[in-house]
Amino acid sequence: MSVGDQQSDFSRPREPLWRLAYRFLWPFQYFRDVTRGSRFERQQNYRHNRAMRVYLPGFIMKWVILTGLSYSAGGALCHVGADVLAAGCFVVACWALIVVVLLGVDWLWLGRFTDLY
Numbered sequence: 001m002s003v004g005d006q007q008s009d010f011s012r013p014r015e016p017l018w019r020l021a022y023r024f025l026w027p028f029q030y031f032r033d034v035t036r037g038s039r040f041e042r043q044q045n046y047r048h049n050r051a052m053r054v055y056l057p058g059f060i061m062k063w064v065i066l067t068g069l070s071y072s073a074g075g076a077l078c079h080v081g082a083d084v085l086a087a088g089c090f091v092v093a094c095w096a097l098i099v100v101v102l103l104g105v106d107w108l109w110l111g112r113f114t115d116l117y
Contacts (some may be wrong), residue, residue, distance in 0.1 A: 021028045027055065027056065032048050032049060033045065042116070050114070051106060053106075053110040053111060056106060056107040063099045070089050070092045071089070074088075074089030074090040107113075
């Protein structure tokens with residue numbers, strides 16, 4: 001194999017920005033469903049989820065920042081007089097806060113209950 005046959009990093013197709021943002025912000029794709037499969041499969045899925053628990057604080061921090069930015073943008077838009085846009089920012093902030101609470105509960109649950117079965 002010669003040097004010219006190797007493919008460089010620049011010639012590979014790049015990942016689209018929307019997919020990169022999805023992988024960066026959405027943690028649920030890294031976890032497995034523990035309600036399906038045989039008992040052994042459910043045990044293995046739960047153990048996998050417990051192993052992936054270490055990544056949840058990073059995702060929680062990202063969503064806390066997103067919540068704060070959305071609330072701040074809503075407050076700034078409210079002072080400017082763009083009430084409809086401010087309301088949209090506040091709705092996004094509430095959704096982000098729900099994700100923060102959900103991730104926090106997941107993190108605590110996976111840390112507290114070592115084995116379900």
